[in-house]
Amino acid sequence: MLFSYDPMLVVASVLVAIMASFTGLRLAGDLSALPAPARRIRIAEAACALGGGIWSMHFVGMLALRLPVSISYEALNTLSSVLVSILITGLGLSFVHMGERRLWRTAVSGTLIGLGIVTMHYIGMRAIGGNCLVEYGPAGILLSSGIAILSSIAVVQIAYRRRTLLQVSLAAVLLGITISSMHYTAMAFTRFIPVSELVGLAQPMIQDGYLALIVALAAFVVCGLFLLTALPLPAAGWIAAPAGAPIAAAFAAPEPQVASKPAAPKPAAPRAQPDAADKLRLPYEQGGLTFFLEAARITAIQAEGHYTRLYEGQESHFCPWSISKVEETVAGRNFLRTHRSFLVNLEHARAFQRKHDKVFLVVPGPEDNLVPVSRGHVPEVRKALGL
Known part of the structure; x- marks a missing residue:
């Protein structure tokens, strides 16, 4: 059977895909600055937004389809398609954050997202019933799968190359077009065959066009709500500055309450001037703001892709600098390279430990408080510790 599309609903389906892609990618960015529990919640939100948006695009695209016979959609396969989409795309987004970002990890993550798109489509197509049978061309399956996987990578x-709004927006547009292209490419190789006996189907309570617009609007509202949850909250101590006041006034601490009978102030002891190491600060990002941490308080620094993680005791902070830039900045101070992925502040080194054929420095902060020392750096570390 020949079929056609409603142009307005096709445009709506593409916009839904782009909006869902932006929401999912935006929520899945800047996760390194969050603690582990909040990170897992944010990935789940991103998976729901992206996976649900992929399904919404598919559903609106199917409602845009115009066939000469009436069709229906089975509830179980329709529900399965959205759940599978959320699950597989969630795995793809999670895989990016499971370790140091490498090209192979990017490829696996993109492949999972692409497979989520393809799987959702064909499970959703199985839900079609009524007065036609659906056949798929092998070329369409291969071509649409290739589009989904390669574009998702x-x-x-x-x-994730650079976590700027422009990069995320470009990626969202590309992913939205990818989802739509995969859908309509697969549909171009799909055949609808009329059955011998027509089945009487009840008229839907809402016409397809109106239903598609409702689904599209609901997808935009849900994505908007998810994006609102990702807005940074004011940090502790942030105070709104009066109009016309200097920007620095917004960061000023509140004035303490004056007691009715204040005690006589004691003369302050003279304070030693900080040396150059105390003045050195490294930037870290949290909640959309950039803060600065004194280098002397940092116990260890770990590479994380093109970025780094600063450990301050048991707390960790996301630093937008690469480890090579950090190493260059702290050169000549108490920091020592122990591994290609680690710098250690020797002032905070508690112990030198051997485990079989491996060597570690015990430093507060990293996992198990152990920082690996590679074989090539062992002599330098021992010398610096006076061993």
């Missing part, structure tokens, strides 16, 4: 690479 490119999307992950673009979105």
